[in-house]
Amino acid sequence: MTRGGFPFPVDIYYQTDDKLEGVYHRGQNKIWDGKKVLSSALKKYGLPQIDAEKQIAVEALFSIILWGEYAAWNVSSQLSSMLDDYGAKMAAVSQAHDEARHFYVMRDYLQTLGHHPRPLPAPVQYILESVLETPDLARKLLGMQLMIEPVALTIFRFVKKSNVDPVLTELLGYFEIDESRHVALGVKYLPKILKRMSKFEMMNFLLWQARMIRAEIQGLKYMEPYLITLGMDPLEVFEFTEQRQIECLKMVTLEMGLGDSLWAPIVKLIDFQKHLMFRSNPKASFLRRFGNSFISTFLTSYTTEPHS
Ligand SMILES: [Fe+2]
Numbered sequence: 001m002t003r004g005g006f007p008f009p010v011d012i013y014y015q016t017d018d019k020l021e022g023v024y025h026r027g028q029n030k031i032w033d034g035k036k037v038l039s040s041a042l043k044k045y046g047l048p049q050i051d052a053e054k055q056i057a058v059e060a061l062f063s064i065i066l067w068g069e070y071a072a073w074n075v076s077s078q079l080s081s082m083l084d085d086y087g088a089k090m091a092a093v094s095q096a097h098d099e100a101r102h103f104y105v106m107r108d109y110l111q112t113l114g115h116h117p118r119p120l121p122a123p124v125q126y127i128l129e130s131v132l133e134t135p136d137l138a139r140k141l142l143g144m145q146l147m148i149e150p151v152a153l154t155i156f157r158f159v160k161k162s163n164v165d166p167v168l169t170e171l172l173g174y175f176e177i178d179e180s181r182h183v184a185l186g187v188k189y190l191p192k193i194l195k196r197m198s199k200f201e202m203m204n205f206l207l208w209q210a211r212m213i214r215a216e217i218q219g220l221k222y223m224e225p226y227l228i229t230l231g232m233d234p235l236e237v238f239e240f241t242e243q244r245q246i247e248c249l250k251m252v253t254l255e256m257g258l259g260d261s262l263w264a265p266i267v268k269l270i271d272f273q274k275h276l277m278f279r280s281n282p283k284a285s286f287l288r289r290f291g292n293s294f295i296s297t298f299l300t301s302y303t304t305e306p307h308s
């Protein structure tokens with residue numbers, strides 16, 4: 001099912017996943033011209049005039065987004081070659097087309113700020129490389145569609161809300177519409193692979209996910225000062241991301257006809273890391289913070305509801 005090559009999968013020629021084929025058609029119907037959208041926003045609002053401190057924050061966050069878009073473009077291209085189901089293949093290639101547009105639009109926008117490309121922070125580099133380099137289809141789908149995409153969508157939403165620059169706000173509206181289509185490939189296709197996994201494979205898969213979550217939280221911690229500069233509450237951003245990811249994982253288990261117990265340890269892990277990174281007193285020793293986070297996570301009742 002996941003050869004991506006010869007012989008052609010004639011058996012599924014007509015039994016392709018209609019919902020995923022629909023992602024391709026919706027992408028085609030809602031396509032937008034990045035060059036035109038950026039130039040008309042610049043004409044409408046003029047060149048970005050951002051306060052110096054905020055501009056540093058915008059550049060720091062969106063240089064990460066830029067390379068995230070580049071990675072998403074490459075990963076979705078890999079997926080379009082690896083997948084055999086025609087509908088899934090069409091969804092992946094449509095995503096690759098969107099991500100290429102996101103990359104050049106973000107690059108051109110950053111250029112208007114006089115931005116020069118910069119290296120990625122280590123945890124973000126770890127995440128993007130792990131997803132790019134893994135030959136495993138399940139890890140690629142989980143990593144890109146259900147872990148990286150929700151983070152990008154959250155950042156877009158919060159930066160849009162902060163309206164630091166009307167040009168950026170306008171662009172992000174277009175990005176959001178495209179990105180919201182991309183989650184479907186993971187939700188629809190991942191369950192097919194998970195159902196065929198042995199217990200051992202599943203355990204390794206969940207361990208890989210746990211390492212990714214750890215790096216993702218470190219990445220969000222790196223962004224913390226920039227989020228604050230742009231008037232956001234880092235914990236609110238974190239919790240919004242967390243909710244989005246958990247909703248995606250729940251959709252996967254629903255598609256598999258299972259309860260949420262598969263992800264329960266992962267949800268606990270996210271909660272634990274959150275306490276450690278965002279809620280504990282940064283002046284306390286690491287051991288004390290670790291202990292407090294452990295107690296508040298594992299010795300309190302299990303919940304996946306949003307924290308108020
Ligand atoms: Fe994108």
Ligand SMILES: [Fe+2]
Nearest residue numbers: 072149179182
């Ligand atoms: Fe995307």
